Amino acid sequence: xxxxxxxxxxxxxxxxxxxxxxxxxxxxxxxxxxxxxxxxxxxxxxxxxxxxxxxxxxxxxxxxxxxxxxxxxxxxxxxxxxxxxxxxxxxxxxxxxxxxxxxxxxxxxxxxxxxxxxxxxxxxxxxxxxxxxxxxxxxxxxxxxxxxxxxxxxxxxxxxxxxxxxxxxxxxxxxxxxxxxxxxxxxxxxxxxxxxxxxxxxxxxxxxxxxxxxxxxxxxxxxxxxxxxxxxxxxxxxxxxxxxxxxxxxxxxxxxxxxxxxxxxxxxxxxxxxxxxxxxxxxxxxxxxxxxxxxxxxxxxxxxxxxxxxx
Numbered sequence: 001x002x003x004x005x006x007x008x009x010x011x012x013x014x015x016x017x018x019x020x021x022x023x024x025x026x027x028x029x030x031x032x033x034x035x036x037x038x039x040x041x042x043x044x045x046x047x048x049x050x051x052x053x054x055x056x057x058x059x060x061x062x063x064x065x066x067x068x069x070x071x072x073x074x075x076x077x078x079x080x081x082x083x084x085x086x087x088x089x090x091x092x093x094x095x096x097x098x099x100x101x102x103x104x105x106x107x108x109x110x111x112x113x114x115x116x117x118x119x120x121x122x123x124x125x126x127x128x129x130x131x132x133x134x135x136x137x138x139x140x141x142x143x144x145x146x147x148x149x150x151x152x153x154x155x156x157x158x159x160x161x162x163x164x165x166x167x168x169x170x171x172x173x174x175x176x177x178x179x180x181x182x183x184x185x186x187x188x189x190x191x192x193x194x195x196x197x198x199x200x201x202x203x204x205x206x207x208x209x210x211x212x213x214x215x216x217x218x219x220x221x222x223x224x225x226x227x228x229x230x231x232x233x234x235x236x237x238x239x240x241x242x243x244x245x246x247x248x249x250x251x252x253x254x255x256x257x258x259x260x261x262x263x264x265x266x267x268x269x270x271x272x273x274x275x276x277x278x279x280x281x282x283x284x285x286x287x288x289x290x291x292x293x294x295x296x297x298x299x300x301x302x303x304x305x306x307x308x309x310x311x
Contacts, residue, residue: 007106008035009300010241013287014099015039017239017307023047024096027087029080029224032105034062040099041069048072050095052086054079054129058105079129081220083227094233100224101241103303104128104211116211118203121181126207126214136210140183141176145169155218155246156209164190164206183207208244221247225254229278232310238279243302248286255281255308282307 008014014036018026022045028037031053041049049072053059059077066073078086080100087095108128109116115125115136124137139148145165152161167190168177177183184203188196196202212218228238238255242248257263261277286304293300 007297007299008033009101009103009297009303010287010289010293010305011035011039013305014101014239014241015043017282017287017305018097018099018237020044021047021096025092026050026097027052027095027099029083029098029100030102031062031075032058032101033107034065036099036101037062037073038066038069041066041072044069044072048074050074050076050086050090050092052076052078052080055105055108056130057107079220081223083224083231087231094231095236096233097237097239098228098232099239102217102221102247103241103243103299106299115180116207118180118184118201118207121179123179124177124183126211128215132215134214136183136214137176137178139210139213140168141172151213152206152209154209155212156205157245158205158209160191160195166190212244218246218250221250222254225251229254229258229308229310234310236310237282237307238310239305239307241303241305243304248304248306251306255279255306259308277311279308279310282309
């Protein structure tokens with residue numbers, strides 16, 4: 001069995017939210033450890049599950065875990081941002097439900113060689129798909145100081161972004177920053193002493209920011225939300241789990257706009273755009289993990305599940 005093991009967050013809530021029909025077609029756009037996919041496939045009889053992941057290791061592990069239900073599953077190596085192309089290739093015009101868990105899989109974080117972790121030394125990589133060109137090493141060693149500052153502040157919400165970006169640029173002038181722990185030291189050197197005494201690891205926010213930039217994660221979420229709603233059958237459900245405020249904002253705003261329909265300015269007395277709502281929100285507020293799950297999996301603390309249904 002592959003060592004790719006991931007604890008699925010909001011497992012029951014997310015799968016229940018899809019309102020699965022045994023003969024329906026469903027898509028798990030972030031296959032990961034296949035925890036959600038296995039539960040979806042178990043509820044199917046003549047239906048089909050499409051499992052998508054950009055990480056070949058996740059796909060290989062999922063194939064093993066889904067072995068008992070593999071006759072109901074189609075696995076696809078791709079980025080969920082390519083949702084339209086994936087369904088077009090499979091000749092599927094629309095599906096009955098889609099699930100996207102936007103968290104980074106535990107194996108990606110925990111496998112030192114992937115370069116995601118600030119706790120173990122490894123080459124600076126952070127690619128979810130090893131076939132992608134851009135690596136963390138390239139960003140850290142070649143991107144302009146202002147661009148580094150921007151991603152650290154915007155994607156990592158790092159208040160010391162200017163100082164950290166400046167320090168990284170000074171260090172790389174002496175010699176390239178090649179490993180995760182070299183980057184950690186550069187980040188530490190750019191932060192004031194009081195910040196280093198905080199409970200949270202000083203490199204956590206910066207590593208998150210660089211990972212988001214390497215994998216172009218926010219663009220992918222935006223493209224996915226644009227494509228997903230038109231590709232749902234009437235009554236089909238869209239369920240999205242986010243872990244980061246920027247991702248959640250994209251999902252929340254896209255759902256709110258699709259549920260509202262009209263894009264006319266508020267001061268217009270009547271609608272002239274003619275746009276109608278295409279979904280209804282299943283719950284106004286996101287669904288959060290319960291105390292039992294939080295005790296078993298602390299990584300679930302920041303998870304938010306939003307659900308909508310196609311009209």
